[in-house]
Amino acid sequence: MDQPILEARNVNKHFGTFHVLDDISLVIPAGSIYGLLGPNGAGKTTFIRILNQITAPDTGSVQFNGRDIKLGDTASIGYLPEERGLYRKMKVWEQAIYLCRLKGMSKAEATNSLKDWFTRLNMKSWADKRVDELSKGMQQRLQFVVSVAHGPELLILDEPFSGFDPVNTEELKKEILRLNEEGTTIIFSTHNMASVEELCSEITLINKGQNILSGKVDEIQRSYSKSIYGVSFKGSQVAFANALGHQFEIENLVEKGELSNALIKAHSSMSTKDLLGSLIQQVDIVSFSEKLPSMNDVFIDMVTPKSEVA
Amino acid sequence: MGGTIGLILGREYFSRVRKKSFIIMSILGPLIIAGVMIFAFWMSLEESENQKILVVDDNHPFFTELEGNETLLFEVQDISLDQAEALLDVSDFTGILYLPQNILQSKVGELYFKKQPSFKVQRRIEESVQQYMEIRKLEEFDITESDYRRLKAPFTLLTFQFDSSSGRMEETNILPAVVGLVFGILIYLFIFMYSIQVMRGVIEEKTSRIIEVMISSVKPFQLMMGKILGVGAVGLTQFLIWVVLSIVIFSVGQSVILGDKYVAGADQGNVTEMVQSEMDADNQLNITKMSQDDNLFNSIRRVNFPVMIAVFLFYFLGGYLLYSALMAAVGSAVDSDTDTQQFIIPITFPLLLAYILSFSVFENPSSGMAVWLSIIPFTSPVIMMIRVAFGIESQDLWQVYLSMGLLIITFLGTVWVSSRVYRTGILMYGKKASFREMIKWIRY
Numbered sequence: 227m228d229q230p231i232l233e234a235r236n237v238n239k240h241f242g243t244f245h246v247l248d249d250i251s252l253v254i255p256a257g258s259i260y261g262l263l264g265p266n267g268a269g270k271t272t273f274i275r276i277l278n279q280i281t282a283p284d285t286g287s288v289q290f291n292g293r294d295i296k297l298g299d300t301a302s303i304g305y306l307p308e309e310r311g312l313y314r315k316m317k318v319w320e321q322a323i324y325l326c327r328l329k330g331m332s333k334a335e336a337t338n339s340l341k342d343w344f345t346r347l348n349m350k351s352w353a354d355k356r357v358d359e360l361s362k363g364m365q366q367r368l369q370f371v372v373s374v375a376h377g378p379e380l381l382i383l384d385e386p387f388s389g390f391d392p393v394n395t396e397e398l399k400k401e402i403l404r405l406n407e408e409g410t411t412i413i414f415s416t417h418n419m420a421s422v423e424e425l426c427s428e429i430t431l432i433n434k435g436q437n438i439l440s441g442k443v444d445e446i447q448r449s450y451s452k453s454i455y456g457v458s459f460k461g462s463q464v465a466f467a468n469a470l471g472h473q474f475e476i477e478n479l480v481e482k483g484e485l486s487n488a489l490i491k492a493h494s495s496m497s498t499k500d501l502l503g504s505l506i507q508q509v510d511i512v513s514f515s516e517k518l519p520s521m522n523d524v525f526i527d528m529v530t531p532k533s534e535v536a
Numbered sequence: 537m538g539g540t541i542g543l544i545l546g547r548e549y550f551s552r553v554r555k556k557s558f559i560i561m562s563i564l565g566p567l568i569i570a571g572v573m574i575f576a577f578w579m580s581l582e583e584s585e586n587q588k589i590l591v592v593d594d595n596h597p598f599f600t601e602l603e604g605n606e607t608l609l610f611e612v613q614d615i616s617l618d619q620a621e622a623l624l625d626v627s628d629f630t631g632i633l634y635l636p637q638n639i640l641q642s643k644v645g646e647l648y649f650k651k652q653p654s655f656k657v658q659r660r661i662e663e664s665v666q667q668y669m670e671i672r673k674l675e676e677f678d679i680t681e682s683d684y685r686r687l688k689a690p691f692t693l694l695t696f697q698f699d700s701s702s703g704r705m706e707e708t709n710i711l712p713a714v715v716g717l718v719f720g721i722l723i724y725l726f727i728f729m730y731s732i733q734v735m736r737g738v739i740e741e742k743t744s745r746i747i748e749v750m751i752s753s754v755k756p757f758q759l760m761m762g763k764i765l766g767v768g769a770v771g772l773t774q775f776l777i778w779v780v781l782s783i784v785i786f787s788v789g790q791s792v793i794l795g796d797k798y799v800a801g802a803d804q805g806n807v808t809e810m811v812q813s814e815m816d817a818d819n820q821l822n823i824t825k826m827s828q829d830d831n832l833f834n835s836i837r838r839v840n841f842p843v844m845i846a847v848f849l850f851y852f853l854g855g856y857l858l859y860s861a862l863m864a865a866v867g868s869a870v871d872s873d874t875d876t877q878q879f880i881i882p883i884t885f886p887l888l889l890a891y892i893l894s895f896s897v898f899e900n901p902s903s904g905m906a907v908w909l910s911i912i913p914f915t916s917p918v919i920m921m922i923r924v925a926f927g928i929e930s931q932d933l934w935q936v937y938l939s940m941g942l943l944i945i946t947f948l949g950t951v952w953v954s955s956r957v958y959r960t961g962i963l964m965y966g967k968k969a970s971f972r973e974m975i976k977w978i979r980y
Binding site (some may be wrong): 275276279280281297300303305309310311312313314315316324325327329332369372373475 | 540543544547551578740741744746747748749750751752753754755946965
């Protein structure tokens, strides 16, 4: 495997007596879209701030491209914070140039890059406006542009879609995927599990300051599989139930016209081959699929205190 | 690092000097200052109609002849004050000068008038009486006038100190001192105005939530210093514009009001006597004394403006860095302007105190209080400005050096402490800020 772009090793952070980050370690492969998940107050933002060197960890280290992260690396990192803003009285173009130059670009480089971005995202017409004259959606676009215009290797997006309308969300997703295809590694912190499944290849789930789950999204889903299958069929429900035998249990059965939809749970590791073999003789199978748990289910399952699980 | 601070400084600077309010203030400030000065001068210049003063001398015949001029006439009559008052109504006398029995000791006379005479007339009367008393005393002690002239120079300084309470000799020195007071008040205003601007800027960055984007690119210290230096540069620019515009307005006002004749006269005759007091010439912390016949414009020329401006720049910058760093820390700790009052008042209290006490320092610039306040860094920018305007004796120069040194050490200290509070404060939201909390942040 290639060298990871970022690696956190045993990162600890306290605020007073409060242990915000408890020995967090994780590896972010170069070129991935990496999900950083966790409920509110889990320590995600603090961890992201450590990656951005806004705060320093009490103990532990962060490696960037195989060596200790240093101040100059901020020029290779783009950051769209959850709580984001702009200088309200400043003009759009001026502000974009300013923020790019703070990332270490020369004025000419900033101008070139911003021209491309402004054209691509249809922002040219309001380059001369003041930020407080822009709509919220326009401001969000500008915020996104200034976080990527310096061409970072690593882009950190903290709840990027919060407050975005569906049109802007789609456009943003498209840009994120495009950047990723061009080689940008993306860290994606969110509550929105649907977008995690859609975009992320790997995730880490942080709860109460601890890394409670790391891995590839599909592997996690598979390992949390509860062996539930969805079957749609035509025919007698009684015959269907009989064909299942004792190895399977019907969790749910809904009739829709002549079609029946069933959710069945396997009790043991009986292979689906045998199941389908016996079912086919009794009913007409329209569809059959394994129901993998959604990331949402995994998330809720992992962060809910066990005593509360009924 | 330097480049980053420079970038931030540039934004802070240009975003402010391009504001309408800055341009208006820059033009209005000197117009108001020059306007007030020119108006005051014009009022004092305006000779009221001829004055005929009835002199009531309780020691009659002591003041037999007082020297007047074309527009000021004295007439001595041997009558009581009551009689004179009765006469004033029915005669063409414009006023009564009452010289009581103990005048040689008290050196206080009284002037009764129908219509307020100009300041210049009052001063002329004072001078006449004083001059006359001096001549009579010379005779009394059998001193020749040439002996007296020789004696006079060393005496000037003594009379200045002695008479400062009665306010008469202040005439000779009042202008440099007034300029000092004005500069002191300017320092107070500038430090206050611009350090509050720093605080507002920090709050703006915090409430608009740009702060997190900023500090993912630059260090909090760079952001804070860039802002402080940028806003400070705005203050200096404003001051520079004020100085230049004031000089222009003043020169124009001078030639318009006085005309060529007066200006020419000022260059030749009026500057009769300039006595350099015992100052350290190397440090140019000199004041010059002037003859009493000087007019306002000549007096203004006497002010050692290069020194005053240099001292102003040093103490403005030092005081501004000290207070603006503290204000930046306050701005970082609060969520909105409305929470700042509880911090602004205690932090700026020493500055306010310096401003209030500057008037009593103006009255007595060498008092122990004045010396202490001019050394303590939180008050020194305002107070030392006034003391320098009065002139610092060479044996007291160490106080200036000590004051400057302490100011530098203190602002380095406040910048350090504030930057520690700042880097924690800017990321804190919804937490009720307090001094106790801020002290905790210093140690984070």
